[in-house]
Amino acid sequence: MAEPSAEPSAEREVRRAAGSEPVRAAARAGLVVNGIIHLLVAWLALRVAFGSRERADQTGALQTVAAEPFGRLLLWLIVVAFAAVVVWRAREAIWGFRYVLDTGDRARKRMFSAGQAILFAALAVLAGRVAGGSSAGNGGQGLTAQLLRYPLGRVLVVVVGVGVLVGGVIMAYRGWKKTFTEDVDLQRASPTLRAVAERTGQFGSVAKGFAVAIVGVLVAFAGLAYQPARAQGLDVALKTLVAQPFGPALLVVVALGFASYGVFAFFDARYHRV
Numbered sequence: 001m002a003e004p005s006a007e008p009s010a011e012r013e014v015r016r017a018a019g020s021e022p023v024r025a026a027a028r029a030g031l032v033v034n035g036i037i038h039l040l041v042a043w044l045a046l047r048v049a050f051g052s053r054e055r056a057d058q059t060g061a062l063q064t065v066a067a068e069p070f071g072r073l074l075l076w077l078i079v080v081a082f083a084a085v086v087v088w089r090a091r092e093a094i095w096g097f098r099y100v101l102d103t104g105d106r107a108r109k110r111m112f113s114a115g116q117a118i119l120f121a122a123l124a125v126l127a128g129r130v131a132g133g134s135s136a137g138n139g140g141q142g143l144t145a146q147l148l149r150y151p152l153g154r155v156l157v158v159v160v161g162v163g164v165l166v167g168g169v170i171m172a173y174r175g176w177k178k179t180f181t182e183d184v185d186l187q188r189a190s191p192t193l194r195a196v197a198e199r200t201g202q203f204g205s206v207a208k209g210f211a212v213a214i215v216g217v218l219v220a221f222a223g224l225a226y227q228p229a230r231a232q233g234l235d236v237a238l239k240t241l242v243a244q245p246f247g248p249a250l251l252v253v254v255a256l257g258f259a260s261y262g263v264f265a266f267f268d269a270r271y272h273r274v
Contacts, residue, residue, distance in 0.1 A: 015091060015094075015095055018087050018090070018091035019088075019091055023087055024088065026081055026083075026085075027084040027085045027087070028270075028272075029269075030078075030081035030082050030084050030085035030120065031265055031266075031269035032081075032265070032266060032269045033078050033081050033082070034120075034123075034262075035261075035262040035263065035264075035265030035266045036262065037061045037262070038204075038208075038259070038261050038262030038265060039258075039262035039263075040060075040061035040064055041057060041060070041061050041234075041262075042256065042257075042259035043255075044056035044057075044064075045238050045255035045258060046252065046255045048238055048239060048242055048251060049248045049249075049252045049255060050248070055235050056235050056238050056239070057234035057238075058126060059130065059235070060235065062075060062126060062127055062130040063130055066130050075127050075128075075130055075131035076128075076131050078124075078127045079127045082120045082124035082127060083120075085116075085117075085120040086117050086120045086121045086124065089113045089114070089120065090114070090117045092110065093110045093111070093113040093114035093117060094110075096109070096113060097109045097110060109183070115167075153223075154223045154224070155223070156223075157219060157222060157223030158220050158223035160219055160220075160223075161216050161217065161219030161220025161221070161222070161223060162220055163216070164212060164213075164216030164219055165216030165217055165220065166216070167212060167216070168208075168209045168210065168211070168213030168214075168215070169213055171205055171208060171209030171212060172205065172206045172208075172210055172213070173209070174209075175201065175203070175204065175205020175206040175208075175209060176205075176206055178198055178201070178202055180201050181198060181201070183272060183273055184197070184267065184271040184272050184273070185272075185273055186198070186267075186271055188271060189267075189271060193267070196263075196267075197267035197271070200260040200261070200267070201260075201261070201264035203256075203260045203261075204257050204259075204261025204263070205261060205264075206257065207253065207254050207256070207258060208257060208258060208261050210254060210257070211234060211237060211238065211241075211254055211258075212234075214237040214238075214240065215234055215237045218237055218240065238251060238254065241254065
């Protein structure tokens with residue numbers, strides 16, 4: 001009779017540990033770091049818009065940090081902060097949003113948190129690789145090349161590309177409708193700060209969603225054309241954009257959007273219901 005009761009008790013302990021104050025504080029630090037990385041990506045994207053060939057993505061931002069004094073130590077601290085975000089988001093995905101009465105809305109929020117946990121886990125791994133001295137090359141292209149060797153590989157690559165495209169569209173839609181405000185307690189902020197948080201989150205989410213959608217299109221075309229080299233990430237997506245008519249102007253707008261999202265991330269770190 002002791003075994004059935006031990007399982008809920010163990011679950012409670014895990015949930016309590018995942019929601020402990022140290023984890024919450026580290027998760028908020030991770031959100032701040034996420035904002036800083038978006039600001040760095042915005043700066044690199046602006047440089048690309050004006051002719052630079054620097055790498056304008058999360059890897060480029062982390063490599064910028066690594067080049068600074070004590071940069072590698074900072075990167076290991078970033079790994080810890082991102083890991084805390086993973087724990088927090090995983091806790092939300094499993095037990096969170098009980099205050100949401102509609103089961104469909106609750107399920108969608110939990111799925112979003114699960115996606116965020118995966119995203120920050122990937123960022124933590126990336127930061128760890130850069131901290132360890134790895135070039136952190138384009139893993140997406142290598143994975144695509146491996147998938148294309150299999151009979152259903154092209155289909156899988158196209159499906160992944162379409163999924164990324166849809167994710168970008170959903171991100172832009174969430175930004176436009178300002179649904180991201182549902183999970184931040186902006187009532188504690190002054191009216192001015194509340195307005196700034198909403199506008200930066202809105203513009204930033206739309207611009208970032210647009211950039212993510214371009215990545216999805218590139219991956220999908222890589223599968224359709226059987227060309228792994230096309231399956232590139234954010235850096236090549238932004239450089240593809242800048243090569244188009246009016247591309248530099250569009251890239252400036254996208255860069256400002258990433259900067260806007262970075263500013264919102266600071267509000268998110270302060271007011272999110274962690």
